[in-house]
Amino acid sequence: MPPLEALASPTMPAPAPQKSSTKCYHCGETCDRSLTEGSYYFCCEGCKFVYGLLKENGLCNYYDLSSTPGIKVKGRFASDKFAYLDNEEVIGKLIRFTDGKQSHLNFYLPQMHCASCIWLLENLHVIQPGVLYSKTNFGRKEIFIAFDPTATTLRKIVELLAFVGYEPHITFNDSEKKREKKVVRQQIYKIGVAGFAFSNIMMLSFPEYFSSGNIDEHYLERIFNYANLLLALPVFFYSANEFFISAWKGLRQKWLNIDAPIAVSILMTFSRSVYEILSGTGAGYLDSMCGIVLFMLVGRWFQNKTYDSFSFDRDYKSYFPLGVTVLKEDGTEEAKTISSLEKGDRILVRHNEMVPADALLVKGEGNIDYSFVSGENTPVARQKGDLIYAGARQLGGSMEMEVIKTVSQSYITQLWNNNDVFDGQKNKDKSFIHPWSRYFTAVLFTIAATAGVYWWVVNPANILPAVTAALIVACPCSLLLSATFTFGNMLRHFGKNKLYMKNASVIEALARVDTVIFDKTGTLTHSTKAAISFKGETLSKRELNLVYSLAKESTHPLSRMIKDYLLQTNHTEPLPVEYFKELPGKGLEAMIDGHYVRVGSASFVKGPSEEVSSAFTQVWIAIDGHCLGYYTLANSYRDGVREMAGNLQGDGYRVHVLSGDNSAERKNLQYLFGAQAPLLFNQSPQSKLDYIKELKDQKGLRVLMLGDGLNDAGALKQSNVGIAVSENTSQFTPASDAILDSSQVGLMDAFLRYARSGKRIVTASFIISILYNIVGLSFAVRAELSPMVAAILMPASSITIVAFVTIATSLSAKRKGLA
Amino acid sequence: MSVLVILIAISILVAGGFLAAFIWSVKKGQYDDDYTPSVRMLFDDNPDSTKS
Numbered sequence: 001m002p003p004l005e006a007l008a009s010p011t012m013p014a015p016a017p018q019k020s021s022t023k024c025y026h027c028g029e030t031c032d033r034s035l036t037e038g039s040y041y042f043c044c045e046g047c048k049f050v051y052g053l054l055k056e057n058g059l060c061n062y063y064d065l066s067s068t069p070g071i072k073v074k075g076r077f078a079s080d081k082f083a084y085l086d087n088e089e090v091i092g093k094l095i096r097f098t099d100g101k102q103s104h105l106n107f108y109l110p111q112m113h114c115a116s117c118i119w120l121l122e123n124l125h126v127i128q129p130g131v132l133y134s135k136t137n138f139g140r141k142e143i144f145i146a147f148d149p150t151a152t153t154l155r156k157i158v159e160l161l162a163f164v165g166y167e168p169h170i171t172f173n174d175s176e177k178k179r180e181k182k183v184v185r186q187q188i189y190k191i192g193v194a195g196f197a198f199s200n201i202m203m204l205s206f207p208e209y210f211s212s213g214n215i216d217e218h219y220l221e222r223i224f225n226y227a228n229l230l231l232a233l234p235v236f237f238y239s240a241n242e243f244f245i246s247a248w249k250g251l252r253q254k255w256l257n258i259d260a261p262i263a264v265s266i267l268m269t270f271s272r273s274v275y276e277i278l279s280g281t282g283a284g285y286l287d288s289m290c291g292i293v294l295f296m297l298v299g300r301w302f303q304n305k306t307y308d309s310f311s312f313d314r315d316y317k318s319y320f321p322l323g324v325t326v327l328k329e330d331g332t333e334e335a336k337t338i339s340s341l342e343k344g345d346r347i348l349v350r351h352n353e354m355v356p357a358d359a360l361l362v363k364g365e366g367n368i369d370y371s372f373v374s375g376e377n378t379p380v381a382r383q384k385g386d387l388i389y390a391g392a393r394q395l396g397g398s399m400e401m402e403v404i405k406t407v408s409q410s411y412i413t414q415l416w417n418n419n420d421v422f423d424g425q426k427n428k429d430k431s432f433i434h435p436w437s438r439y440f441t442a443v444l445f446t447i448a449a450t451a452g453v454y455w456w457v458v459n460p461a462n463i464l465p466a467v468t469a470a471l472i473v474a475c476p477c478s479l480l481l482s483a484t485f486t487f488g489n490m491l492r493h494f495g496k497n498k499l500y501m502k503n504a505s506v507i508e509a510l511a512r513v514d515t516v517i518f519d520k521t522g523t524l525t526h527s528t529k530a531a532i533s534f535k536g537e538t539l540s541k542r543e544l545n546l547v548y549s550l551a552k553e554s555t556h557p558l559s560r561m562i563k564d565y566l567l568q569t570n571h572t573e574p575l576p577v578e579y580f581k582e583l584p585g586k587g588l589e590a591m592i593d594g595h596y597v598r599v600g601s602a603s604f605v606k607g608p609s610e611e612v613s614s615a616f617t618q619v620w621i622a623i624d625g626h627c628l629g630y631y632t633l634a635n636s637y638r639d640g641v642r643e644m645a646g647n648l649q650g651d652g653y654r655v656h657v658l659s660g661d662n663s664a665e666r667k668n669l670q671y672l673f674g675a676q677a678p679l680l681f682n683q684s685p686q687s688k689l690d691y692i693k694e695l696k697d698q699k700g701l702r703v704l705m706l707g708d709g710l711n712d713a714g715a716l717k718q719s720n721v722g723i724a725v726s727e728n729t730s731q732f733t734p735a736s737d738a739i740l741d742s743s744q745v746g747l748m749d750a751f752l753r754y755a756r757s758g759k760r761i762v763t764a765s766f767i768i769s770i771l772y773n774i775v776g777l778s779f780a781v782r783a784e785l786s787p788m789v790a791a792i793l794m795p796a797s798s799i800t801i802v803a804f805v806t807i808a809t810s811l812s813a814k815r816k817g818l819a
Numbered sequence: 820m821s822v823l824v825i826l827i828a829i830s831i832l833v834a835g836g837f838l839a840a841f842i843w844s845v846k847k848g849q850y851d852d853d854y855t856p857s858v859r860m861l862f863d864d865n866p867d868s869t870k871s
Contacts, residue, residue: 061862115858122859138855188845196838200831223824227831 026051027165028068030567034574050164054120057127062120069116071165081350082162083325084335085155094154094170102132103149107168109161112141121166128152128160143168187304191297194239197231198290202791204228208283209788225277225284232286236270240293258434258480261441262296265471272468285472288790292477295798299484303504324349324356327400338407350398354391357407361386364399368392379556381586395556432508432759433483436766444474451781462783469785473776473793478769478801485802486762489809490754497818498741499723499751506737509721510755513704515695516648516748519688519715520659520669522708523725523745525635530617532565536629541570543628547621548572550597553580554588558619559599562631587620598622602630635665637672640746645673647749654701658683658691658715689714696720704752706745747818754816761808765801772797 024031024043031043042048047070054062062069084090097104112121118136121143125131130152134145143166147157161168204224243263250257266289273284326336327346338356341347346362349355355368366382369392379395382388388401448470455462487504494501501507518524539547544566551563552574566572580590587600598605598621605620606627620630648655656678657669663681670679680691688707692715695701705712705719708726716722716736724736725745740748776793779785813819844850 115861118855118858119862122862136855137852138858139852185845185850188850189842192838192841192845196834200834203830204827220823223827227827231831 023068024070025063025068026070028070030564032567032572032574053127053164059120059123059126062116065116065119066114069114069120071111081353082155082158083333084337085158086153087335087337089337090335091154098149101148101150102146103154104144104146105154107143107145107158107161107170109141109143109166110169111166112136112138112143117166120164124157124160127164128157131157184304187297187301190239190242191294191301194235194290194294194297197235197239198287198294201228201231201287201290204231205283205287205787205791209791221283222280228284228286229274229277232270232273232290235290235293236266239297240266243293243296258437261437261444262292262477262480265474265477266292268468268471272472283787285787285790287787288472288794291791291795291798295481295795296477299481302488303484341403341407343403343406345403347401347403348398349394349401351394354393355388355401357390357403358405359388359390359401359403361388362400362402364397366399367395367397369395433479433762437479440479444470447474447777447781454781455783465785466781466783469780469783469790470777473780473785473790474773477794478772478797479766481798482762482765482769482801482805486758486765486805486809489806490758490813493754493809493813493818494738494751497747497751498744499738499747500740501738502736506721507755507758509702509737510704510752511759513702513721513752514652515654515656515701515703516752517656517658517692517695517703517705517715517719519705519707519712519725520657520665521635521661522742523706524641524657524669524672525637526742529636530561530633531636532561533632533634534629535632536627539628543623544570545572545575546592546595546597546623547599549575549577549592550580550588550590550599553577553590554582556582556588558617558633559588561633562599562619565631596624635668637668638742638745642672644746644749645677648752649674649677651749651752653752656680658688660684685712685714688712689718691715692718706740706748750817754813754818757812757816758809761805761812764808765805768804769797769801772800 022031022033022041023029024047025040026042026047029043031041033041035042035044035048037048037051040051042051050070051063054060085094095103095105109121112118118138121136122134124134124145130148130150132146132148134143136143145157158168158170204227207220207224243259243266246257246259247263250260269285269289269292273286273289276282276284324336324338324341325348326334326341327348328334333348336345341357347356347359361382361384363384366386366388367379368382368388369379387404390405390407448467451466451470452463455466483504487507490507491501491504494507548563548566548570549572551559551566554560575593578591580588582588583600583604586604587598589596589598589600591597599619602618602620605622617633618630619633621628645655655673657673657680659665659669659679659681660683661681663679666679666681670677673679683691692703692705695703696718703719704721704723705715706723706725707716708724712722712724713736716724721738722736723738723740725740725742772793776785776790776797779789
């Protein structure tokens, strides 16, 4: 949740302290003090410009609501990046409603993170004339915008949003998912109806409870009973219908699902109550029935609410842009949707755009970032004629490409759709609750039948009351509630620690795992931080400033790491840069304050013959043609990896490491994981997948894989549990079962312990529920179950179970060291 | 005792009214977003008033 204290006391930010590095007033990034506006400092022109725009429109409240709420402006996007939004077909897909004067649309804005965001986004109309109003939903990170299509365009709105840092996540799916809201409301109606009926029936049943079944005025008794029946009708036919539907669907597939015993119980209670009331022989158990339905519905609602905050069902298409620029033969550009892209089309891919389909580079220089496909975030140079796979991101200039495969046939799509891997058969082992519920049903029927036989011999008049009462009182609802609430609560605790799971069955699968496999790059190591060291001549303050000024100009990850390193260690200051040139895959050069500075690869800085082979990334520097030395960027491991690995092995897990890199890190990894742990290097995505498959199929192990995004998509999906480790948890990785914030990798041992405790908690709550059932059944088989006993016993058991599991899961989380 | 019957009828009617109000509020979307409004009500009405 965002820092709300800031809202309560909107204090003016204190003047920046007097030291050479400070924080950007807009985005909070550490920066130098060269760019100012008023009394504030900015890290880049982009941030300063956004500040200027907001100030001009009187929107500076943005900075008062939370401190440094802005999102770093990542360079200027190409002017026609959003050109496809002028395409009628695209507009038609995105706009939900229009009458010519007003159009409505909804966007998912993953960057929304605090009260300031809400405030700015709801004041869009101040900046952009033509926007009528906008409304955010913080929980879903969505914005609803109503605008006048004659005064502004979809493209302008998206460009504004992107400019102020909230680039909408526009995908194919947006146009398809509109219906889920209705389902959620249906569920609330059902709870409302059940709650209404339950409380009123309870009230009308009080006379019955306290007079122990003998109300003096018989007409009143009949009125009470009929009123109860009337109130129970909507509960039976409306609120409870999903249990019947689900049970029926299960039966048709010859599968007794968890809803079946509930449906039987509700049906039985209702028919016996109707019979008793119509025949005037009793008051029935309608109060208990409505109670069950209400508790079950609340349990389901709670479950859905827990899942609501993550929408996991995104496929690879969510990652691709909607539109692409196609060059026609006469040289004109045209925006096309990706699905209509054909083989042989010439496309234009600009800076920071994704290549949507496998294509040949025809013109321009490629500087390709494959991090989406391979996890490797150092861009590689590609020349004319090279094949570039879908999913690659171009950095630097624009390039012309010829499509050789359509989107649905491209490499990444194939990896995705690989039937071998993505057949949806994952976690075939059903929840351990299912066998329980079947034992439960079997035992229950045996008890009921035994009671029936006994009374058939002793007193046939009691057969029906005893058998039906047994079925009524022994409702498996506490079984279901305990699992729902235990796992729901655990999901919340995992979420608090930034492990976001797809659903509750992931917890059970996690508890069964016996092998843990880590990917190295990005999972065990920092992907934006490296251990940097310098080798060569000692640099003077002035030389450091020169290098810093040059590195600052580039957005390349290596430049950024060096820039941050210099800023933090040496308090460098920028100098004016002229003739800046960035050569993709090679390095940077510029004239700075009268010196010619070059930073980049060895061959770039020292000359083409000087190719150095090293296990580590090196960045060489030269000033005025004199080579001064190089920076080594070594992997920097995340905190707590060694303790975690030790704990995991202590708990009996087998720990493996698969790395896509060479074996230079073997020593470090052996130190972290012990000499016995299998370490494999130079693994391709396919070989990782095969390795996991072999562990699973040949050795019968249950594998947990922690990997990085799409690179390990196949491996994540192949494993029993795949956890995607991500710097940015608002980006979902479809192949995974869970997403873990990369800073929390060191907590993996605690997560696994907590997952295992889940089963114990559920088992304990089952025992409580069985004790209640024994008490209830002891009344029932003697044919002495009064409506009052049922009405006390059933809600009491549900409430005890819910309270028990809620407290137990919270305590257990604390004991396992989770926040 | 027949006054009881009238009382019960009235009480159920009142409760029914509340049920109807509840369903209406859900339909109006009051339960769609249970967080943002709590922040929104703290904002100033007119952003231009803070123009510096």
